[in-house]
Amino acid sequence: MKPGVLILGGTGEARALAAALVHRPDVRVVSSLAGRVSDPRLPEGEVRVGGFGGPGRLASWLRDQGIHAVVDATHPFAERITASAVRATAEAEIPLLILRRSGWRQEAGDDWHWVSSLEDAARSLPALGRRVFLTTGRQGLPAFTGLDDLWFLIRTVDPPEPPLPRHCHLLLDRGPYTLEGELSLMRAHRVDTLVTKDSGGTMTRAKLAAARQLGLPVVVVRRPPLPEAPTAVTVHEALVWLNDVRINPGNRME
Template structure:
């Protein structure tokens, strides 16, 4: 059995490719999204109970290899996967799509984390398009002088910025629609998620000359890494 720690488009594609090749796959989803897109094959929802729980699950289910295909900002599960795989001697691959890179015409500013992004924002504009996910919104809640257009998949809980408008939507997004939203703000804030599912906002920001505040990816434990689903498929088939 191959365990895929999923929740991303790459994880769903990997599961599909492996099931097509008659590899038994279990995709694990954290359950943080109310209506997640489910991959092909067996699916497990919810956490494992930390490193100890994940290590026990790997042993009990005779897992041959783990592919960590979680979101680039899913720090905790990535760290847990690395430690649990090390404890149990289970081969681990990190499937990590490349991050975004600025191109000609882009006006990008980089932040080390959400707190750093909040510190930089007042100098970049008064109206903000915030696309960093609902769990990070408390980092911006104290910025009472700014107005936020917030987009999330699921409704966020408090605390929220005092002045805001909330949009509930799930990608992929079209450039024309992103351009219309960005025309209402001064600056875009996003995480360096990479991929094409939500990259239309970057194209729209470039076309409109809007600055983008990009939150850098957090460090991950050292692990063998693949940048594409095809590379991950080859790695699994060679286990």
């Protein structure tokens, strides 16, 4: 059996890494998706969908499948998956790399308000506006349900589970988005405040430029801290790391 690389994916970086590795004759590449999106963009190569059942079962799976390195290329806010990967790879004595794209950077003209959680974001909104463009994903929406004096435009990929804010309009859509499209959307709904997580990347960055052009305040939820583990911010850095750990049978982390 060829030595395996497990990519914990769902992001563009995960798909790009799989594409860079899948044609190598000396490596088996397996991409794992959490299964939370109904119609995900699938990477090249072997794909498994669904959870592993906890760190212990993931560690057993890694050993049984001959995995010699794991790259956690999940969303920057996928704390639970990352924590599970750290524990599982330590138990299985397999090297782990956390691949996280850089966060967004504030530019001249931006009016950003940094917060540490969705709950903090919700608490900040009454002082900022009345018509909120909420782009934090379908999980965590209950944090905003008590704000009955505000109206929300909620954009998610898949339909969220209730409860939702009392006054809202739900928009199901998937990026990438354009500046022109975001400007048109915000103007049509008379949005006066934007809420986002610091996800980074280019897929949804246009909303920040649109808010800047319209002079709107933006509430930005900070990323959770990363655990102690090797990290990379680009696919190229991840490929260099994989070469450095020498993905060969019998060459597990000591």
